[in-house]
Each structure stands twice: as structure tokens, then as C-alpha cells.
Amino acid sequence: DAGVTQSPTHLIKTRGQHVTLRCSPISGHKSVSWYQQVLGQGPQFIFQYYEKEERGRGNFPDRFSARQFPNYSSELNVNALLLGDSALYLCASSLIGGSSYEQYFGPGTRLTVT
Amino acid sequence: AQKVTQAQTEISVVEKEDVTLDCVYETRDTTYYLFWYKQPPSGELVFLIRRNSFDEQNEISGRYSWNFQKSTSSFNFTITASQVVDSAVYFCALSGTDSWGKFQFGAGTQVVVTP
Numbered sequence: 628d629a630g631v632t633q634s635p636t637h638l639i640k641t642r643g644q645h646v647t648l649r650c651s652p653i654s655g656h657k658s659v660s661w662y663q664q665v666l667g668q669g670p671q672f673i674f675q676y677y678e679k680e681e682r683g684r685g686n687f688p689d690r691f692s693a694r695q696f697p698n699y700s701s702e703l704n705v706n707a708l709l710l711g712d713s714a715l716y717l718c719a720s721s722l723i724g725g726s727s728y729e730q731y732f733g734p735g736t737r738l739t740v741t
Numbered sequence: 742a743q744k745v746t747q748a749q750t751e752i753s754v755v756e757k758e759d760v761t762l763d764c765v766y767e768t769r770d771t772t773y774y775l776f777w778y779k780q781p782p783s784g785e786l787v788f789l790i791r792r793n794s795f796d797e798q799n800e801i802s803g804r805y806s807w808n809f810q811k812s813t814s815s816f817n818f819t820i821t822a823s824q825v826v827d828s829a830v831y832f833c834a835l836s837g838t839d840s841w842g843k844f845q846f847g848a849g850t851q852v853v854v855t856p
Contacts, residue, residue, distance in 0.1 A: 658842065660842055660844075662844075668848060668849075669745075669832050669834075669846030669847055669848050669849050670786070670832075670844070670846050671846075672842075672843040672844060672845070675842030675843065677842070682842055683842035683843050685843060715784060717786065719786075721842075724842055725838075725842060726773075726774060726836035726837055726838055726842060726843070726844075727774055727793070727836070727838075728791075729776060729788050729791045730788070730844060731788055732778075732785060732786035732787075732788075733785065734783070734784060734785045735784050735785065737784075
């Protein structure tokens with residue numbers, strides 16, 4: 628079975644630009660979460676979506692937004708990119724939303740902002 | 742607020758040695774869940790184990806074992822007879838019923854296994 632897939636693998640953007648990252652969950656999983664991982668640190672929670680609704684949000688500015696589609700795939704959007712947004716962006720899927728189920732991670736999108 | 746502390750930044754061992762990774766957590770939730778993930782150089786986080794706060798039984802899976810002690814808020818992870826393929830960053834994570842979907846990760850412990 629296919630795992631969580633993310634696209635693109637790598638991305639280079641300039642300060643002030645906008646970026647869209649995409650994620651497809653494991654088949655049958657209805658929840659998608661997004662994390663930001665800066666080099667040398669643990670992942671930081673950005674959002675969780677379940678049944679197309681935002682169910683949880685981390686401490687990130689409004690420049691970060693996301694949505695989930697009827698097929699449960701998801702997009703993460705970041706506006707007005709800053710140098711500090713350079714990171715590995717991880718998508719994770721779980722069977723349902725909430726905190727009790729393990730989350731399965733994709734390979735990530737490496738975003739570099741210059 | 743939830744917090745996970747992995748005090749060991751890096752552990753270096755020679756192949757076949759045992760290695761224990763420490764994880765200490767803080768939470769006010771009465772029901773919570775603990776996880777361990779492995780992140781090899783490829784970057785993809787690999788799920789290893791989930792433990793809920795009501796289940797304090799230790800668990801063994803092959804060369805991996807976990808020791809959950811609620812009294813000391815610790816969930817430690819031991820790799821027995823380490824192998825070079827165990828080289829990775831290992832993360833401990835915590836989630837609670839009051840923080841929908843949010844996994845609080847520790848800073849990670851880099852394990853380096855040399856032949």
C-alpha cells in the first residue's frame with residue numbers, strides 16, 4: 628500500500644513569494660496534519676484537518692493556511708515567505724482526527740527561501 | 742502546556758552495544774498518548790510505537806523495548822545489540838485529549854552506530 632505522498636520534494640522560493648505544498652494521505656485515512664521541522668529540531672505542529680475541517684492549529688501566523696479536499700488530500704499554503712520559513716514541511720495522516728491515533732509521515736517537502 | 746524533553750543530543754555507540762534513549766514529558770491531561778519515531782538520514786519519520794497513559798506495561802519488539810513509568814513521567818527506549826542501520830534521529834512525542842491532533846515532539850536524539 629502507498630504511504631503518505633508529498634509534492635514537490637524540494638522547492639526554492641524568494642522572500643515575499645507564495646508557496647503551495649501538497650499531500651496525499653494513506654488510503655482510508657481521513658485526517659491530515661502538517662508540521663514544520665527546522666534543521667536540528669523536532670517537528671512543530673501547524674494544522675490538523677479532519678473531514679475537511681480544521682480541527683487543530685499550532686502557534687503559526689496567519690500567513691500559514693491549509694485546506695483538505697473531499698478525497699482527503701490536503702494543501703498547505705504559505706504567503707509572504709520569510710527566510711525563517713525555510714524548513715522541511717511534513718505531512719502526516721491518521722485514520723481519524725484527534726490525539727489518540729498514530730500519525731504516519733510523508734517524506735516531506737524541503738523549502739528553501741532566499 | 743505539554744512538553745517533551747530529550748536531554749541527550751547525541752549518543753555514539755559501537756555496533757552490538759545497547760543504547761537507551763531518555764524521554765521525559767509534562768502534561769496536565771489525564772489521558773494522553775506517547776510515541777516514538779525514527780528519522781533516518783532520508784528524512785521520513787517512521788512510527789515505532791504508541792502507548793496510552795493507562796497502559797504502563799513495558800513492550801518489546803525485536804531489538805526494541807520501551808519502559809513507561811508514569812510515576813516519573815518517563816518513556817524510555819532501548820535498542821539492544823545496536824546495528825549500523827539504527828543510526829538515525831529518534832523523537833519522542835506526546836499528544837493529549839485537550840490538544841486535538843497536536844503531537845508535541847522532543848528535540849530528538851541522534852544515535853550514531855559505528856561498525
